[in-house]
Amino acid sequence: MNSVIKVSNLVKKYKNVDAVKGINFDVKEGEIFGFLGPNGAGKSTTINMICTMLPSTSGQITINGYDVEKQKDKVRGSIGIIFQENTLDEKLTANENLMLHCRFYNVPKDKRHERIQEVLHIVDLIDEQNQRVEEFSGGMKRRLEIARGLLHYPKVLFLDEPTVGLDPNTRAHLWKYILKLKEQEGITMFLTTHYLDEAEVSDRIAIMDQGEIIAIDSPTALKDELGGDLIELSTEDNDQAIQEIQDKVTGADVTVNGDTIHLKVDSSDAFISNFIKKLDIPITTLNIRKPTLNDVFLAYTGRNIQTNDE
Amino acid sequence: MEGIIAIWQRDLIKFLRDKARLFGSFTMPILFLLIFGGGLSGTMETMMTQNLDVGGDFNYIEFVFPGIVSMTLLMTSVFSAMSVIEDKDFGYMKEILVSPISRVSIAVGKMAGAATVSTIQGIMLFALIPLLGLNYDWISLIQVIPFMFLLGAALSGIGLLFASFINSTQGFQLIVNIIVLPMVFMSGALFPINGMPGWLDVIVKLNPVTYGVDVMKKIMIDVDQLSMTVRETMGLNLTVFGRQVTVFEEILFILAFTALVIAIATLSFKRANA
Known part of the structure; x- marks a missing residue:
C-alpha cells in the first residue's frame, strides 16, 4: 500500500524546549492511524506541522506526494480536518456552512449541490440542512463538521479528539458514522483521542511521548507485546x-x-x-x-493516559 | 476570486441578519447630525464666517453632512474588521486558514465585506437628506458611492491591522475608539482644518480620512458655484506642501494606502496559525 503521509526527521524547537525531536512515520492509504500521547507529548505540534498550520524547524513532510512547506495550497486541498473545538459558523445554516466550504476548496460549481446532499446523507442531517447551526445539539454539530471535512474528497481526514465533550451515547453514534466512512469511502484517517477504547479501531497506533515516537504498531501487536x-x-x-x-x-x-x-x-x-x-x-x-491499550500506554510512558487529561 | 466572494458574502449575510448591528450603528451619526447639524449649526456658521463677507451662501449642515457620512464609513468599516477577531474566537478562522484559499484573498475578502457594509450604512444616511433640508444633486450622490466603497476598504484596512495583533473583542473596541475619534476630529469632517498649528497640521495631512472627507465634499457639494471665500472657509482648498491637491491625487493616495494595508494584512494571515 502507498503511503499518503510521510514524515521524516521532523523537528520543532521552541526557545527553551524541543517539542518534537526528529520523528519518522508513514501513514498508509486507507488505514486509520491512531496518534496517542499524554498532553505535552508534542502531538498537537506534530499535527499542526502536518496540517500546514505551523512551520517546522527541520525535517520533511509530504502528503499525497506534496511537500508541506513548498506546496501548502496543494496539501491544504488534500486534507480535511475535524478540529477538537467547534469551527462552524453558528449564525449560518448547515447548508450555508457547507456551501462556503465548497467555495474555499474550489469544488466545481455544478457538483456542489450534489456533494452537499451526499455528505448530509452520510451524517443523517438532510432534514436539518436549512436550520441555523446554533440550534443544533453538540452531536449534530460534530456530524456536520465531519460532513464538511468530507466535501472536497480529501485524501486524508484528520480527526482531532472527535468525540471530546460528547455523552457516551452520542460518541457511539458518531463512531458508527466514522466507521461507515472508512468502509464506504476507503478514506485514510489520522485520529487522536484520549479515549483508548476508541483508539482500538485504528489499524495502527503511534505512541508519542516527550517529543519522540516510542512505539508504532497495530493495537493487537502492541497488546501482544505486553503478553x-x-x-x-x-x-x-x-x-x-x-x-x-x-x-x-x-x-x-x-x-x-x-x-x-x-x-x-x-x-x-x-x-x-x-x-x-x-x-x-x-x-x-x-x-x-x-492487557488493554491503557496498559500498553502505561508500560511505555509510565502514565495513565486519562490521569494526564487537561 | 471564488474565495474572496465567499468571504465577502459570508460577512454580508451575517451583517444583514444582525438587526441590532444594522440599526445600532446609526445612533452615532444621527447623534452627531443632531448635535452638529441641528444644535451647533448656528454657532459653527458664525464662528467659521467671522470677519468674512460670505453672506447667506454658507450652510454648515451642507458642509458637515459629507463629513458625517465619512465618519460613519470610518466607524463601520473599522469595526467590521472585528469579525476577524470573532472568527478567531469562535474557531471559524481555522476553517479559513487550513483551506487552500490564498492569504491575499482572505485579506481582500474581509476588506470588501467591511467596505460593503459601511457603504450600505452610508447610503442609508442619504435618507436623512430631505429631512435636513439639504439639496444635493442626485447625480453627485450616485457618483460618490464608488468612492465611499474605496474609502470604506481603505479604512477597514486599519481595522484589519489592529485585529491582526489584538486578540479580544473588548481590547479591539477600546483601542479602536481611542484611534477613531481623533481621526474624525483631525480630518475636517466636522469643522474646517485650516490654520491648524504645525504639529496638528502634520497629523491632519497624514490622516487618510482627511482626503476621504475632502473628496466626499468635493463630489457632493457643488464646489464650482461657491465663491472663493466660501471654499476657503469650508476648508475645501486642501494643500499639501503648499500645493493644492486634486481629487485625482487624493484618490490615488487612498488607493496606495489600501494596497499597503492589504499587503500588511496578507502577511499577518500568512504567519497566523489560529
Missing part, C-alpha cells in the same frame, strides 16, 4: 502481600498501581489457582483480564 494476562488484586495488607508474592511466587511481573497490585503472567489459567493457595493474606478483590 499474557493481567491480574489485578488488592488485599487487606498490600505490603505484606507483595513480600509474600516475592518470596513464594515465580513467573509473574509485579507492579503496584495505587491500591492495586498488578501481576503480569504468561497465562492466568495455569497460574491463578496455585497462586491463590500460596497467598496467606486474605484477598479483597481479584480481577483477571487481557
Whole structure:
C-alpha cells in the first residue's frame, strides 16, 4: 500500500524546549492511524506541522506526494480536518456552512449541490440542512463538521479528539458514522483521542511521548507485546502481600498501581489457582483480564493516559 | 476570486441578519447630525464666517453632512474588521486558514465585506437628506458611492491591522475608539482644518480620512458655484506642501494606502496559525 503521509526527521524547537525531536512515520492509504500521547507529548505540534498550520524547524513532510512547506495550497486541498473545538459558523445554516466550504476548496460549481446532499446523507442531517447551526445539539454539530471535512474528497481526514465533550451515547453514534466512512469511502484517517477504547479501531497506533515516537504498531501487536494476562488484586495488607508474592511466587511481573497490585503472567489459567493457595493474606478483590491499550500506554510512558487529561 | 466572494458574502449575510448591528450603528451619526447639524449649526456658521463677507451662501449642515457620512464609513468599516477577531474566537478562522484559499484573498475578502457594509450604512444616511433640508444633486450622490466603497476598504484596512495583533473583542473596541475619534476630529469632517498649528497640521495631512472627507465634499457639494471665500472657509482648498491637491491625487493616495494595508494584512494571515 502507498503511503499518503510521510514524515521524516521532523523537528520543532521552541526557545527553551524541543517539542518534537526528529520523528519518522508513514501513514498508509486507507488505514486509520491512531496518534496517542499524554498532553505535552508534542502531538498537537506534530499535527499542526502536518496540517500546514505551523512551520517546522527541520525535517520533511509530504502528503499525497506534496511537500508541506513548498506546496501548502496543494496539501491544504488534500486534507480535511475535524478540529477538537467547534469551527462552524453558528449564525449560518448547515447548508450555508457547507456551501462556503465548497467555495474555499474550489469544488466545481455544478457538483456542489450534489456533494452537499451526499455528505448530509452520510451524517443523517438532510432534514436539518436549512436550520441555523446554533440550534443544533453538540452531536449534530460534530456530524456536520465531519460532513464538511468530507466535501472536497480529501485524501486524508484528520480527526482531532472527535468525540471530546460528547455523552457516551452520542460518541457511539458518531463512531458508527466514522466507521461507515472508512468502509464506504476507503478514506485514510489520522485520529487522536484520549479515549483508548476508541483508539482500538485504528489499524495502527503511534505512541508519542516527550517529543519522540516510542512505539508504532497495530493495537493487537502492541497488546501482544505486553503478553499474557493481567491480574489485578488488592488485599487487606498490600505490603505484606507483595513480600509474600516475592518470596513464594515465580513467573509473574509485579507492579503496584495505587491500591492495586498488578501481576503480569504468561497465562492466568495455569497460574491463578496455585497462586491463590500460596497467598496467606486474605484477598479483597481479584480481577483477571487481557492487557488493554491503557496498559500498553502505561508500560511505555509510565502514565495513565486519562490521569494526564487537561 | 471564488474565495474572496465567499468571504465577502459570508460577512454580508451575517451583517444583514444582525438587526441590532444594522440599526445600532446609526445612533452615532444621527447623534452627531443632531448635535452638529441641528444644535451647533448656528454657532459653527458664525464662528467659521467671522470677519468674512460670505453672506447667506454658507450652510454648515451642507458642509458637515459629507463629513458625517465619512465618519460613519470610518466607524463601520473599522469595526467590521472585528469579525476577524470573532472568527478567531469562535474557531471559524481555522476553517479559513487550513483551506487552500490564498492569504491575499482572505485579506481582500474581509476588506470588501467591511467596505460593503459601511457603504450600505452610508447610503442609508442619504435618507436623512430631505429631512435636513439639504439639496444635493442626485447625480453627485450616485457618483460618490464608488468612492465611499474605496474609502470604506481603505479604512477597514486599519481595522484589519489592529485585529491582526489584538486578540479580544473588548481590547479591539477600546483601542479602536481611542484611534477613531481623533481621526474624525483631525480630518475636517466636522469643522474646517485650516490654520491648524504645525504639529496638528502634520497629523491632519497624514490622516487618510482627511482626503476621504475632502473628496466626499468635493463630489457632493457643488464646489464650482461657491465663491472663493466660501471654499476657503469650508476648508475645501486642501494643500499639501503648499500645493493644492486634486481629487485625482487624493484618490490615488487612498488607493496606495489600501494596497499597503492589504499587503500588511496578507502577511499577518500568512504567519497566523489560529
